[in-house]
Amino acid sequence: MILGTKRIGHGYGVVKYPHLLKVIKERKIGIEINPISNQVLKLVDDLRNHPAAILFSDDYPVVISRYTAIN
Secondary structure, X not given: OOOOOOEEOOOOOHHHOHHHHHHHHHHOOEEEEXXXXXXXXXXXXXXXXXXXXXXXXXXXXXXXXXOOOOO
């Protein structure tokens, strides 16, 4: 399934998979998200509606990444 991973990068869509969320919580797998990047990419218009709110409210291990522009 997750093959022993310690983290999931770019976890924007993980909330769509309840079974995966259960495994993530049981194994305490960190979920990396980058809200600013998600907004720049138009995945979310308003950061108050970012899926990370679900993860925070249910006490998942979340890491917030910062947006870095590459020129």
